[in-house]
Amino acid sequence: MSTSNPTWSSIDTLAAATAALADSPMQKRLRETLPSVVIVVSDAADYILPYLERLSATLRQTFDHYEVIIVDDASRDNTVARVLQAQDTIPGTVLLGLSSQRGADVAVVAGLEHAIGDFVIILDPRLDQPELVPAMTARALGGADVVYALPRERVEGIGLDNVLTNRFLEFVARAKDIDVPIAASSCRLVSRAVLNFMLKPTNRHRILMLSPALSGFEHATLVYDREYPGIAGRARGKNRSSIRRMVSLAARAVSLTLAVSVTPLRAVSLLALGASGLTMLYSLYVIGYWLFSETVAPGWTSLSLQISGLFFFITLVLAVMSEYLLQVLEGTANHPLYYLARHTHSKSLAYDNTLNVISRGNVGAEQAAAPASDQPADPKA
Amino acid sequence: MEAAIRTPRAERYDAIMVGGGFYGCAIAGYLARRGWRVALVEREAELMTRASFVNQARLHNGYHYPRSFRTARRSRVNLDPFRSVFPEAVFSEFRALYAIARNGSKISPAHFERFGQVVGMPMRPAPAEDAALFDHRLIEKVYEVEEPAFNASILRQHHVAELRHLDVDVLTGHQVISVEPLADHRASPLLVSTDTDQQLVADWVFNCTYADLNHAYGEHAGHEPVSDRFGLVHQIAEVALFKPPPPLARRGVTVMDGPFFSAMPFPALGLHSLTHVRYTHHAKWNEDGELPFGFTERCPTTILRRYLETGGGKFGRSRFAWMVRDAARYMPALAGVPLADTLIDIKTLAVGTQVDDARPILMHRDDRMGRLVSVMGGKVDNIFDIFEFIEQTLGLATPPNKGSAANRSAVSAPAAALGN
Numbered sequence A: 001m002s003t004s005n006p007t008w009s010s011i012d013t014l015a016a017a018t019a020a021l022a023d024s025p026m027q028k029r030l031r032e033t034l035p036s037v038v039i040v041v042s043d044a045a046d047y048i049l050p051y052l053e054r055l056s057a058t059l060r061q062t063f064d065h066y067e068v069i070i071v072d073d074a075s076r077d078n079t080v081a082r083v084l085q086a087q088d089t090i091p092g093t094v095l096l097g098l099s100s101q102r103g104a105d106v107a108v109v110a111g112l113e114h115a116i117g118d119f120v121i122i123l124d125p126r127l128d129q130p131e132l133v134p135a136m137t138a139r140a141l142g143g144a145d146v147v148y149a150l151p152r153e154r155v156e157g158i159g160l161d162n163v164l165t166n167r168f169l170e171f172v173a174r175a176k177d178i179d180v181p182i183a184a185s186s187c188r189l190v191s192r193a194v195l196n197f198m199l200k201p202t203n204r205h206r207i208l209m210l211s212p213a214l215s216g217f218e219h220a221t222l223v224y225d226r227e228y229p230g231i232a233g234r235a236r237g238k239n240r241s242s243i244r245r246m247v248s249l250a251a252r253a254v255s256l257t258l259a260v261s262v263t264p265l266r267a268v269s270l271l272a273l274g275a276s277g278l279t280m281l282y283s284l285y286v287i288g289y290w291l292f293s294e295t296v297a298p299g300w301t302s303l304s305l306q307i308s309g310l311f312f313f314i315t316l317v318l319a320v321m322s323e324y325l326l327q328v329l330e331g332t333a334n335h336p337l338y339y340l341a342r343h344t345h346s347k348s349l350a351y352d353n354t355l356n357v358i359s360r361g362n363v364g365a366e367q368a369a370a371p372a373s374d375q376p377a378d379p380k381a
Numbered sequence B: 001m002e003a004a005i006r007t008p009r010a011e012r013y014d015a016i017m018v019g020g021g022f023y024g025c026a027i028a029g030y031l032a033r034r035g036w037r038v039a040l041v042e043r044e045a046e047l048m049t050r051a052s053f054v055n056q057a058r059l060h061n062g063y064h065y066p067r068s069f070r071t072a073r074r075s076r077v078n079l080d081p082f083r084s085v086f087p088e089a090v091f092s093e094f095r096a097l098y099a100i101a102r103n104g105s106k107i108s109p110a111h112f113e114r115f116g117q118v119v120g121m122p123m124r125p126a127p128a129e130d131a132a133l134f135d136h137r138l139i140e141k142v143y144e145v146e147e148p149a150f151n152a153s154i155l156r157q158h159h160v161a162e163l164r165h166l167d168v169d170v171l172t173g174h175q176v177i178s179v180e181p182l183a184d185h186r187a188s189p190l191l192v193s194t195d196t197d198q199q200l201v202a203d204w205v206f207n208c209t210y211a212d213l214n215h216a217y218g219e220h221a222g223h224e225p226v227s228d229r230f231g232l233v234h235q236i237a238e239v240a241l242f243k244p245p246p247p248l249a250r251r252g253v254t255v256m257d258g259p260f261f262s263a264m265p266f267p268a269l270g271l272h273s274l275t276h277v278r279y280t281h282h283a284k285w286n287e288d289g290e291l292p293f294g295f296t297e298r299c300p301t302t303i304l305r306r307y308l309e310t311g312g313g314k315f316g317r318s319r320f321a322w323m324v325r326d327a328a329r330y331m332p333a334l335a336g337v338p339l340a341d342t343l344i345d346i347k348t349l350a351v352g353t354q355v356d357d358a359r360p361i362l363m364h365r366d367d368r369m370g371r372l373v374s375v376m377g378g379k380v381d382n383i384f385d386i387f388e389f390i391e392q393t394l395g396l397a398t399p400p401n402k403g404s405a406a407n408r409s410a411v412s413a414p415a416a417a418l419g420n
Helices: A006-010 A014-020 A023-031 A048-062 A077-090 A104-114 A132-141 A160-176 A192-198 A245-260 A261-291 A300-331 A354-360 A365-367 B021-033 B067-083 B109-119 B153-164 B210-215 B300-309 B315-318 B322-329 B380-393 B406-419
Strands: A035-041 A067-072 A093-098 A119-123 A146-151 A189-190 A220-224 A340-345 B012-018 B040-043 B094-103 B123-125 B139-145 B169-172 B176-181 B191-194 B199-207 B232-242 B250-258 B263-267 B270-275 B281-286 B341-350 B364-366 B372-376
Touching: A014 A132, A014 A220, A023 A048, A035 A048, A035 A104, A035 A132, A035 B406, A048 A077, A048 A132, A067 A077, A077 A093, A077 A340, A093 A104, A093 B270, A104 A119, A104 B364, A119 A132, A119 A192, A132 A146, A132 A220, A146 B109, A160 A245, A189 B094, A192 A365, A220 B012, A245 A261, A261 A300, A365 B123, B012 B021, B012 B109, B012 B191, B021 B040, B021 B153, B021 B372, B021 B380, B067 B380, B094 B109, B109 B123, B109 B139, B210 B232, B210 B250, B210 B300, B210 B341, B210 B372, B232 B300, B232 B322, B263 B322, B270 B322, B300 B341, B315 B341
Parallel strands: A035 A067, A035 A119, A067 A093, A146 A220, B012 B040, B012 B199, B040 B169, B094 B250, B199 B372
Antiparallel strands: A093 A340, A119 A189, A146 A189, B094 B139, B123 B139, B176 B191, B191 B199, B232 B270, B232 B281, B232 B341, B250 B263, B263 B270, B364 B372
16 A cells, blocks of 8 residues: 555654654754643543553653643543542643543544643554654654654555555545545644644534644654554454444544535435436326327326326425535534533642652652642632 | 831830731831831841732732622722822723633623623723734633732832831841740730841731741741641742733733633733733642642741742743643734743632632731731732721720820720730
8 A cells, every 4th residue: 555655755754753852952942842632531441540651751751841631531430530540640631521422533622622732742542652742743843733643554554444544535635635644543743723723613523534634734744653552462453344443434434524525415415406307307208108108007197297296396305405404514513512521630730850859768759749739620810 | 129127226116017018018007107116027138029029910800709799899999099099009001801711711791791780890892903812712702891900019119118207117138036925914015036136025016927927937947836827728829921912012811710811911020920720829738738749847938939949940930831822822912922030929818718719808816925916918909908907906096105094005905805
């Protein structure tokens, strides 16, 4: 598959981008940048704690200021309890708990709408390693408003699911005439300018996959080998091409296609119009047959006219309704996408290196590592 | 500053103020005007450099309290007297805007308007050019209101001049290390000693040390607190300062009502302040509870000093990076604005008042030393309530050592009624 896209040869890898971080002017710029990392979790109790610790350690190394937004898509296990526990010790996190399960796309939108950073990076904790964040941010500081992280398995087209996803994106990109890498995954970085564009439409959650590309801003790419931090070794290859996964991919593809394009609706509408034309022709044929044929069975003419006439009206109505539906779809969906049941913050905002140093070999190292800022959920100024 | 550090002419006073913040200065002036001999002892090198200076400099006119009509009315009652006593310190050469957030706000525009009508506060929808400064995906409606700021430097100059004029002995750079009764009864005069070996005697001592109210002896370990302990909650609070970009230069903005921000003139330094409900408070602790950062010193100002020392000073500790980025989502003009300076100090509340924004003045008389009065004010603009209290409840209209004996007993009678 990779040979079909000529630009892939010039693509950077995560390793190369990470190596480039050693550049000291870039280090300084990274220090002054505030990234927001959005991760969506659902029933993630098994891996969320180590993941947050690893993410936090990575961010601390590169950035002076950052935030991690954890969106809980109404987990049924004790994910929330784990995250709340993590907020005692891990600085700079925000937990948004959705009141009901809304799916990954809506959950990502919730995270994006609360992000304050200069750049927002979306990671899937099951698939994407935290080390992507500094590399992608450096890429963005190099002058790209969108950075796509391309999983190597997608770039190389390994597995039916990856091939089909690539083909679909290729098709949509051509149909909509947009510039999107066909191996683009859910892991991407967007600048604030692109974010503002992405959050405007009411169907922003449906077009999330393509909205950075629809914005028209410059993009860069980065190839990486997924580490699957949230999936235990044995489960990684399993179920990748299962019927369930294929159906879910197909459903997402249909939803995305319908959201970014009115062509299918227009096609159905034209089809209905064509069908009503055909029934009209059939009616003319029936009348002609009745006029010129001498062997017409009694009742055939009236029955045929009745049927073709009714189908004419039905298909006409369908055609008109489709056109209206098309316009209605564009203007509706004013209901809230999600509702927050919980909105909590880490006890501290910034990691406190100095206090750690001071308390080393002293009492209360644990306490010092967790400078308490007991912020009430909604204090008043 | 030109602050009058003068050697006291005598060591006997009618009253001594411990703490030269806004309340200490105002009470000193109030008593001196009534003929009292007053001394004021301040730990810092100048008057009014701590909490009296480090705050939003907002002269509340009620808009801030849509969930407490009483507090809103009270704020409005206090504004005019303040304006007439400190006219030169009131800064109103800017347009005050209140914006109601679309999501996550505890009030709606309809509620805010109704509230304005009921309390009788002037407000009208902001002109289009002002409303255009906000992102309307996040801000539902913007109102223009009347709410000035105060210039803390001018307030300080006012007090320095007034205290000099009234012959109040101002001792700056002196830390009080003990207050002791001269005799063994509750109405005994009190002996005040400082770390500079000054010894002053007074009939009344006012402890106006705000955050250190229970630690007026500062870091002098081994001393008991001056008074019985108040239930106090402390917050390390940051007021970040920036040079306003042109669209904000003559505007003050408050986004209501929840985890939002305020960007308004800080007249004392000619800059704008940025405060954010979510980020301004670096730490919060109950004085009797677990101390923050694993520190063991209980004195709040010591905790603050250590917090700043261990974190690269005020700039190292600043949370401006978060504040300005969140604020810029609501007001794009704030994007990329650099930090000019930042003020970090302790903000103190009485236990039980955090919920309703009421910020009443705390008054307390010591059990053992009946003439040791502790006062903690919450806001600059309700200073007038304290004068009323001193006059009516303590009965301190005339100086204790002047006038006839009858007059003096009349002074101590209400004091006795308070539980001598």
